Amino acid sequence: MSLAVRLGELLDGTVRGIADLGTSHSWTLHRAILSDGRDVFVKSTAAHAGALAAEADGLRWLGAAAPNAVASVLAVNETLLVLPWLPESAPTPEAAEQLGRDLAALHAHTPAAFGAPWPGWIARLPLDNTETAEMSWARWYAERRLAPYLPAAARHLGPDGVRLVERVIDRVEALAGPPEPPARIHGDLWSGNIRWCRDRARLIDPAAHGGHRETDLAMLALFGAPQLDRLMGAYQEARPLADGWRERSPLHQLHPLLVHVVLFGRSYREKVVAAAEAALAV
Incomplete structure (x- = not known):
């Protein structure tokens, strides 16, 4: 299943375009434009189950204490983490x-x-x-x-x-x-x-x-x-x-x-x- 399809299913929408940004450790990094016009950052992995959930938990936990200083989490599952694109x-x-x-x-x-x-x-x-x-x-x-x-x-x-x-x-x-x-x-x-x-x-x-x-x-x-x-x-x-x-x-x-x-x-x-x-x- 393609990244665009997986991302669309996670976000319950469609993806207009995806740009690859390279890799880091076991992740691939991407910038995507959604059908509603949102610009998002996507981290994808097929390895290390739980790593993306831990990252999302950490961002939410930090964000609860300092909401203006921490990237928000738009969606997460075992293979994808989606954040707002931060220029x-x-x-x-x-x-x-x-x-x-x-x-x-x-x-x-x-x-x-x-x-x-x-x-x-x-x-x-x-x-x-x-x-x-x-x-x-x-x-x-x-x-x-x-x-x-x-x-x-x-x-x-x-x-x-x-x-x-x-x-x-x-x-x-x-x-x-x-x-x-x-x-x-x-x-x-x-x-x-x-x-x-x-x-x-x-x-x-x-x-x-x-x-x-x-x-x-x-x-x-x-x-x-x-x-x-x-x-x-x-x-x-x-x-x-x-x-x-x-x-x-x-x-x-x-x-x-x-x-x-x-x-x-x-x-x-x-x-x-x-x-x-x-x-x-x-």
């Missing part, structure tokens, strides 16, 4: 400051536990979202975000790299900084998951869960984000971070870097080693 614009200082305030408002929403009430995914890898209210964030992070990826990463990290990450896991309580309640976070907030629009930035493609708010900010810094200083300044004005947050960033960056090692191999080894060493130096 891109240049990231202005004003939009970055607004995003900083939006993230601060989002993080102010406190779920009952770390984790989320749906099975998680990050890219094409499962993400353990088991909700845990009894555990500290540090221990939850070690057990749910670091340890699960270490076996698959081990052949690229080598024994020395594995031991470094294990030292972080062993010392995580001392490295994590002051305790904070769970925050509603995006969970995969690199610059490619921000859609800069004319009026404001909108978040897409989350690995959303109740976590530590420093995680989102560390992820923004990991691969670089436009206007990051303006964004962080506005965030700090709205919801100041605990002292030492910059020094703790490598701890929060260790999880996405481990994910990158599992997905892309040895090319990310040195970044994992550097992050682990920096985390242990706090």
Whole structure:
């Protein structure tokens, strides 16, 4: 069955045209014009059942807390996710400051536990979202975000790299900084998951869960984000971070870097080693 037919059935309408936008991980990406004139973004996959549902759950959960800052979900099933098409614009200082305030408002929403009430995914890898209210964030992070990826990463990290990450896991309580309640976070907030629009930035493609708010900010810094200083300044004005947050960033960056090692191999080894060493130096 063609994508146009499947999309029409999902949306209970017809599709006037589809443009292919390439691939990402196991997804194909598309822009479609519907019979009612709407312009939509479509993500399609035949693999990893549940991944698109998790993405939709995350967008809706984040959108309930920050509706103006998160892409809305038009429709979803096991193989298709449909969002409004968001025309891109240049990231202005004003939009970055607004995003900083939006993230601060989002993080102010406190779920009952770390984790989320749906099975998680990050890219094409499962993400353990088991909700845990009894555990500290540090221990939850070690057990749910670091340890699960270490076996698959081990052949690229080598024994020395594995031991470094294990030292972080062993010392995580001392490295994590002051305790904070769970925050509603995006969970995969690199610059490619921000859609800069004319009026404001909108978040897409989350690995959303109740976590530590420093995680989102560390992820923004990991691969670089436009206007990051303006964004962080506005965030700090709205919801100041605990002292030492910059020094703790490598701890929060260790999880996405481990994910990158599992997905892309040895090319990310040195970044994992550097992050682990920096985390242990706090």
